Amino acid sequence: MQTNYSRFFADATVDVLSTFMDAPAEVGPPTEVEGVSEVQEVTVLLGLTGSLEGCFFLEFSKPSALKICEFMNFGEPFEELDDFACATLCELANLAGGRAVTLLNDNGGTLSIAPPTIFCGKEMRIGGTKNKFLIPVSTEAGCININVSIKNSHSVPERKIA
């Protein structure tokens, strides 16, 4: 059941990226991750509240993050994760999270998202998450790891489309 929820976020992220990239992204199988886990050096986290509670976060290597910024800004190259690059990545998480929540709410949920926060640095680890699933997504800009950690606050119907 949790896997189905994480797939909403992967599909939403792919939908958003399709606005900016020509080649379709490929979504890999979800893997359950337990305990404290290492994350890549650029991570954007977005909180979820409502009928499901938890968080959604996107992880990138720095080169992938910069390349995604380039795609999202219509070919403008990025060499550093400056304020505007960070704003671009936060907007990606915001748009993807908003879209996923819309899909979940269309299926009976009542969720809201919190504003995104970006973390940059090496050897970062994230803990305190429950029922966390990781879905790798392969894109023209490199791999993005999509993480969804959700616990049911109230029941949400199973996804109608597999």
Add this chain to the structure above:
Amino acid sequence: MGLEIRKVDGSPFRFLIVDDSAFILKALKMTVKLLGGEVVGEAMDGVQAMELYKKTRPDIVTSDIVMPNMGGVELVRNLVALDPDVKVVMVSSLGHQDMVKEAIGAGAKYFIVKPFKPAEAAVKIKSVVEKLFSVRSVA
């Protein structure tokens, strides 16, 4: 297809763009540029937008829905109270349809959904501008 439009006197349309995302503001600036328009103000919330509207009196306002301090629906209400002829285009993420409907009920003229490519947004905004104003296309 040429996207550039001008007022009948040949001057560019003047835009106030409102969004709390620097990324979306940049995409909107690219959109306005494709239309041959002029960005006369950029605001990151409704409060800033109200101040800039009074100062700049733009032809068109584009506004996000969810913003700090004053959101898009309240902004539309306040703008309409200030200027019943205001032309507002909402720029919204998927999932805020109810608030978009509320904004349109309050006087907004149209909406576009985020994310967008500037060229696609320009086509949509051009068609709205052509309905709302007398325009001159630029060859």
